[in-house]
Amino acid sequence: MPERFASDLLAGQHVLVTGGGTGLGRAMAERFARLGAAVTVAGRRPEPLAEAVAAIEATGGRAFGVSMNVREHASVEQGVADAEAALGPISGLVNNAAANFLSPTRKLSEGGFDAIVRTNLYGSFFATQAVGQRWIERGTTGAVVSIVTTYAETGSAFVVPSAVSKAGVVAMTRSLAAEWGTYGIRLNAIAPGPFPTEGAWSRLVPDEKTAEQMRRRVPLGRFGDPSELASLAAFLLSDLSGYLTGQVIDLDGGEKLASGGQFNDLAKMPRDVVEAMMAGMRG
Ligand code: HXC
Numbered sequence: 482m483p484e485r486f487a488s489d490l491l492a493g494q495h496v497l498v499t500g501g502g503t504g505l506g507r508a509m510a511e512r513f514a515r516l517g518a519a520v521t522v523a524g525r526r527p528e529p530l531a532e533a534v535a536a537i538e539a540t541g542g543r544a545f546g547v548s549m550n551v552r553e554h555a556s557v558e559q560g561v562a563d564a565e566a567a568l569g570p571i572s573g574l575v576n577n578a579a580a581n582f583l584s585p586t587r588k589l590s591e592g593g594f595d596a597i598v599r600t601n602l603y604g605s606f607f608a609t610q611a612v613g614q615r616w617i618e619r620g621t622t623g624a625v626v627s628i629v630t631t632y633a634e635t636g637s638a639f640v641v642p643s644a645v646s647k648a649g650v651v652a653m654t655r656s657l658a659a660e661w662g663t664y665g666i667r668l669n670a671i672a673p674g675p676f677p678t679e680g681a682w683s684r685l686v687p688d689e690k691t692a693e694q695m696r697r698r699v700p701l702g703r704f705g706d707p708s709e710l711a712s713l714a715a716f717l718l719s720d721l722s723g724y725l726t727g728q729v730i731d732l733d734g735g736e737k738l739a740s741g742g743q744f745n746d747l748a749k750m751p752r753d754v755v756e757a758m759m760a761g762m763r764g
Pocket of ligand 1: 579580581582583584589590591592593594596597630643674675676679680681685
């Protein structure tokens with residue numbers, strides 16, 4: 482996929498990526514480093530963090546891995562302090578760490594609901610508040626990008642804890658865009674459609690047939706590539722988007738809109754058949 486931003490797009494920035502050791506978080510962290518940012522990758526497991534840091538350093542970037550459980554307020558506070566001690570003041574945050582699994586809602590345990598909501602909603606709030614407090618105290622600006630999902634808006638069967646918690650992150654994004662705009666702090670969210678990663682796919686996509694059905698729902702006819710998410714996130718962290726705040730941007734190949742329109746299934750039929758049918762309907 483093309484990378485056409487200037488190579489110093491994020492120079493001088495220190496970006497913290499939660500869940501940055503694996504999957505989409507790691508893809509974003511590596512990209513930010515290639516664009517000149519110092520990057521802290523945060524997560525629960527030390528091994529993936531060490532691998533992500535090594536990969537970034539191998540290409541000449543500056544990186545730090547910090548142990549952090551976003552479900553715990555004290556852990557987030559400590560992680561942010563450690564990150565700043567290592568690489569200087571944070572200027573950008575990506576709320577990427579997420580928990581999810583498919584479950585019939587009537588069978589969902591309290592612990593299962595708690596694990597997902599605490600990670601997605603509390604985790605995003607704890608990290609956002611921790612960096613926001615610092616920015617406001619120091620009188621510096623900052624940018625937050627939260628990774629949500631298109632079904633935060635539409636809702637979705639079998640992922641109720643994920644849907645409600647991501648909807649909360651959307652509400653936080655819009656609320657703080659109003660509350661913190663006066664400090665020059667911007668908050669935006671990206672709502673990805675299907676992006677195949679090991680972590681998400683193993684919990685959400687039971688088999689190849691389901692994956693193919695998911696692919697067919699996307700008008701652009703394919704899944705997202707991690708570099709496409711990284712490009713949008715880099716743009717939202719950078720000065721290029723300096724007047725953009727409080728927005729949720731769907732990055733889904735058109736999937737959400739195509740799932741809603743009453744006549745969208747016609748677009749999946751051979752176009753000559755559809756056009757002949759419509760011609761036959763004219764008076
Ligand atoms: C029902 C489950 C479960 C499952 C865990 N639990 N897996 N319940 N079905 N498949 C319940 C457990 O029984 C327990 O509740 C509680 O959840 C916590 O589980 P633990 O095993 O203690 O592990 P924990 O690490 O706390 O949490 C597990 C986890 C988390 C929530 C699955 O590890 C996780 O989500 N990691 C995924 C990281 C990742 O890949 N994220 C990307 C998400 S993608 P009890 O009550 O028994 O104690 C995404 C985008 C969506 O969100 C869009 C896609 C198209």
